[in-house]
Amino acid sequence: MDKNLIYLLLYVTTNEESVDSRTIACVCATMSRVLTIAAAAAVVPFTHYPNSVLPRHVRLSNLPSSLTVTTHTLTFRGRFFSPYSSRAVPGPADAGLTGGFDAIIGDGGSMLQDAGATALVIAGAYALVSTFDFLSERKLIQQNLSRKLVHILSGLLFMASWPIFSASRWARYFASVVPLTNCLRLVIHGLSLATDEGLLKSVTREGKPEELLRGPLYYVLVLILSALLFWRESPVGVISLAMMCGGDGIADIVGRRFGSIKIPYNKQKSLAGSLSMFVLGFLVSIGMLYYFSALGYLHLDWVSTVERVAVVSFIATMVESLPITPTVDDNISVPLVSMVVASLAFDLLA
Numbered sequence: 064m065d066k067n068l069i070y071l072l073l074y075v076t077t078n079e080e081s082v083d084s085r086t087i088a089c090v091c092a093t094m095s096r097v098l099t100i101a102a103a104a105a106v107v108p109f110t111h112y113p114n115s116v117l118p119r120h121v122r123l124s125n126l127p128s129s130l131t132v133t134t135h136t137l138t139f140r141g142r143f144f145s146p147y148s149s150r151a152v153p154g155p156a157d158a159g160l161t162g163g164f165d166a167i168i169g170d171g172g173s174m175l176q177d178a179g180a181t182a183l184v185i186a187g188a189y190a191l192v193s194t195f196d197f198l199s200e201r202k203l204i205q206q207n208l209s210r211k212l213v214h215i216l217s218g219l220l221f222m223a224s225w226p227i228f229s230a231s232r233w234a235r236y237f238a239s240v241v242p243l244t245n246c247l248r249l250v251i252h253g254l255s256l257a258t259d260e261g262l263l264k265s266v267t268r269e270g271k272p273e274e275l276l277r278g279p280l281y282y283v284l285v286l287i288l289s290a291l292l293f294w295r296e297s298p299v300g301v302i303s304l305a306m307m308c309g310g311d312g313i314a315d316i317v318g319r320r321f322g323s324i325k326i327p328y329n330k331q332k333s334l335a336g337s338l339s340m341f342v343l344g345f346l347v348s349i350g351m352l353y354y355f356s357a358l359g360y361l362h363l364d365w366v367s368t369v370e371r372v373a374v375v376s377f378i379a380t381m382v383e384s385l386p387i388t389p390t391v392d393d394n395i396s397v398p399l400v401s402m403v404v405a406s407l408a409f410d411l412l413a
């Protein structure tokens with residue numbers, strides 16, 4: 064483990080009040096490593112899932128015409144196997160490959176659509192945080208409940224916004240700008256380079272700026288990774304975010320209120336919290352998978368999908384119930400374990 068990471072962990076675990084230049088340097092160094100990983104993940108769609116960069120409308124002829132996103136310069140002919148379908152998905156008869164330079168950048172219409180969608184979702188993120196700041200500021204909602212509702216809603220609404228982006232291969236990068244913007248916001252305010260009381264009130268436990276550099280920062284980094292690595296092409300990212308946002312979020316809310324029976328190996332957590340995480344994580348995963356299937360992005364065999372999601376939910380719940388160590392936050396462990404298990408279940412064992 065390199066010295067920057069050690070400095071960062073020392074800073075995070077010791078909760079130093081002041082942030083010195085050494086810490087800033089190591090946070091930047093660590094952030095650069097994380098963003099490098101995200102950049103590396105960005106390459107995957109072009110190497111591992113060439114099909115995933117196909118415009119959606121050419122792969123799913125049954126997509127309702129109102130939902131068909133047409134990129135005039137990019138059409139394909141023939142039959143394609145969606146990565147998550149057991150049957151060939153016939154492309155529309157009139158399709159024909161035009162490709163060429165246009166195939167690389169997509170048409171201006173797609174980029175305009177993606178830029179507009181990005182601006183809209185960024186505004187939505189700001190509105191969400193401001194709304195819960197308003198509610199907690201006026202004591203209409205407890206600060207901890209506010210944080211958890213932001214935790215639950217942010218990622219799920221971000222994921223739900225993915226269909227408004229175009230069918231272009233660049234859409235996932237535009238979408239990733241939303242969590243990236245919030246990542247920068249968290250780092251700037253977490254390092255006390257600027258002050259945003261509303262942000263602190265709606266996403267931290269105690270209102271300390273350095274709290275932004277842990278759970279919330281890991282959370283938005285996972286959103287970036289899921290969008291770049293899996294996007295709406297794969298159930299893996301959908302399930303992982305459903306478990307992090309829906310499952311882990313509800314565990315806190317239910318566990319604090321009804322968690323009288325503690326987990327034998329972790330007295331900080333309760334059976335009620337873990338049970339609620341399993342149930343809601345499962346239901347939100349199935350709900351989001353149905354959402355993307357209904358919009359034509361996924362074709363899933365639902366009997367095996369329900370079984371696989373149940374396995375992912377159970378394992379993610381077990382991981383979440385483990386004592387949080389200063390180095391491994393459950394905003395890291397839950398989604399990453401969900402990604403690994405879901406990838407095994409849907410890709411390798413399919």
Ligand SMILES: C/C(=C\COP(=O)(O)O)CCC[C@H](C)CCC[C@H](C)CCCC(C)C
Pocket residue numbers: 184185187188191192210211213214216217218220221224241242245265266267277278279282283286394
């Ligand atoms: C409170 C959050 C994480 C803390 O987790 P934990 O410590 O309770 O385990 C979530 C932080 C959310 C972030 C500040 C805003 C993220 C916005 C998102 C990228 C886009 C949402 C768009 C949608 C349309 C509202």
Ligand SMILES: Nc1ccn([C@@H]2O[C@H](COP(=O)(O)OP(=O)(O)O)[C@@H](O)[C@H]2O)c(=O)n1
Pocket residue numbers: 278311314315316317318319322331332333334335336337340383384387393
């Ligand atoms: N499985 C769980 C998870 C959380 N909880 C309750 O929720 C509180 C916060 O959980 P947590 O430390 O996982 O919170 P976050 O890290 O998710 O913000 C715990 O201290 C418990 O009171 C629970 O009872 N059972």
